[in-house]
Amino acid sequence: MPIKQRPNPPMYPGGMEIGAEEEAAVLEVLRSKRLFRYYGPNPGPSKAEELERAFAAHMGVQRALAVTSGTAALVCGLQGIGIGPGDEVIVPAYTWIASAASVIAVGGIPILAEVDESLTLDPADVERKITPYTKAIMPVHMRGAPCRMDELTALAQRHGLKVIEDVAQSDGASYRGRRLGSIGDIGCFSLQFNKIITAGEGGMVITNDETAWKRAVMFHDVVGGLRNNFPAAEMMWGINFRMPELLAAVALVQLRRLEGLLAAMRARKRMLKAGLAPILARRGLAFREIVDEEGDAAIALIFFMPSAAEAQRVVETLRAENIGASVLYRPDRTDYHIYAHWTPILEQRTWTADGGPWRWARREIRYRADDCPRTLDLLGRAVHLDVSPLLTNEDIEETLEGLSKVLA
Numbered sequence: 250m251p252i253k254q255r256p257n258p259p260m261y262p263g264g265m266e267i268g269a270e271e272e273a274a275v276l277e278v279l280r281s282k283r284l285f286r287y288y289g290p291n292p293g294p295s296k297a298e299e300l301e302r303a304f305a306a307h308m309g310v311q312r313a314l315a316v317t318s319g320t321a322a323l324v325c326g327l328q329g330i331g332i333g334p335g336d337e338v339i340v341p342a343y344t345w346i347a348s349a350a351s352v353i354a355v356g357g358i359p360i361l362a363e364v365d366e367s368l369t370l371d372p373a374d375v376e377r378k379i380t381p382y383t384k385a386i387m388p389v390h391m392r393g394a395p396c397r398m399d400e401l402t403a404l405a406q407r408h409g410l411k412v413i414e415d416v417a418q419s420d421g422a423s424y425r426g427r428r429l430g431s432i433g434d435i436g437c438f439s440l441q442f443n444k445i446i447t448a449g450e451g452g453m454v455i456t457n458d459e460t461a462w463k464r465a466v467m468f469h470d471v472v473g474g475l476r477n478n479f480p481a482a483e484m485m486w487g488i489n490f491r492m493p494e495l496l497a498a499v500a501l502v503q504l505r506r507l508e509g510l511l512a513a514m515r516a517r518k519r520m521l522k523a524g525l526a527p528i529l530a531r532r533g534l535a536f537r538e539i540v541d542e543e544g545d546a547a548i549a550l551i552f553f554m555p556s557a558a559e560a561q562r563v564v565e566t567l568r569a570e571n572i573g574a575s576v577l578y579r580p581d582r583t584d585y586h587i588y589a590h591w592t593p594i595l596e597q598r599t600w601t602a603d604g605g606p607w608r609w610a611r612r613e614i615r616y617r618a619d620d621c622p623r624t625l626d627l628l629g630r631a632v633h634l635d636v637s638p639l640l641t642n643e644d645i646e647e648t649l650e651g652l653s654k655v656l657a
């Protein structure tokens with residue numbers, strides 16, 4: 250008999266809450282026949298605009314822009330802060346590939362930097378990677394936890410760089426009392442189904458920089474400049490990443506659920522951590538470093554084993570006890586969260602034969618799968634457990650019992 254009686258609840262925090270309110274919101278939009286943000290038979294207020302106002306207020310910024318995905322948010326954010334051909338942007342070696350791909354999409358060149366025990370950008374390695382061509386740093390707040398924003402923003406200021414925060418995995422989390430995404434020049438969120446709150450797909454851009462916001466608005470909507478009466482001299486062409494009203498209606502309801510979800514996950518993570526701390530201490534093991542515990546979105550509990558082989562053994566044994574766990578990196582399992590598996594980028598593959606954005610590089614750029622050995626070592630030794638807001642006390646007790654047995 251496994252220690253844990255049931256498998257964990259699914260890790261779709263907002264997704265699992267979808268209920269009557271989302272249904273009503275979607276029906277309201279359908280019945281109004283106003284499926285497009287800017288017009289329809291029944292004009293009325295736009296859900297996307299309402300979402301932008303609510304999101305900006307929630308995150309403590311002046312401006313928010315609703316788009317179709319987190320990747321679209323990153324692309325619009327990069328356009329917003331003026332990243333283009335040949336510009337180097339420092340991205341962490343541990344992030345969803347979209348962070349790097351969005352840089353490439355605007356003609357920029359992603360430069361990989363190591364993560365440290367926080368599993369977010371290591372400021373010391375970022376500094377080593379800065380060249381005369383660096384234009385921005387992209388801190389990615391991975392698995393709910395904030396990056397070392399004081400060090401990173403200080404670095405950026407010292408070197409005259411922009412900061413674009415990727416908050417896809419950490420909606421509502423904060424660093425020293427400030428919401429993630431509101432600290433750098435611009436912040437980008439995802440509402441994809443895996444994220445804390447969701448509309449299935451979708452993304453948000455937030456900023457206090459009026460110029461960056463205008464640029465993002467004009468890029469995300471071909472006639473964004475005209476619609477907003479921006480000055481003719483500032484007018485730019487754009488493409489289309491406009492958020493549909495149906496998504497915005499769902500996202501608005503989900504935003505109202507965000508603080509409740511965070512509170513539920515934080516309470517559960519505190520219990521798990523309190524129970525696991527003495528077990529880890531006995532074995533001289535450490536948790537992933539959380540640079541601001543209060544601000545942690547608490548979606549994940551991560552600790553490090555002494556070796557990758559031990560981490561894999563622990564995960565297998567936990568799974569046999571019905572405890573969902575995973576290691577964050579295995580060389581033999583392709584996972585686009587780890588740069589070493591980004592073959593299309595490492596090999597600088599391009600959609601056309603012209604060399605893609607790398608032809609604009611102002612120095613020779615070569616990527617290798619062993620560029621960031623510390624990141625691979627840490628991720629290979631990292632044991633990861635989801636912290637679902639639906640974990641029951643029983644789930645937590647049994648998880649701790651299992652961890653205690655497996656780590657003993």
Ligand SMILES: Cc1ncc(COP(=O)(O)O)c(C=O)c1O
Binds near residue numbers: 321344415418440441
């Ligand atoms: C860190 C990170 N950045 C960017 C994205 C891209 O978001 P989307 O899938 O909504 O395009 C994701 C999630 O998929 C992510 O986890």
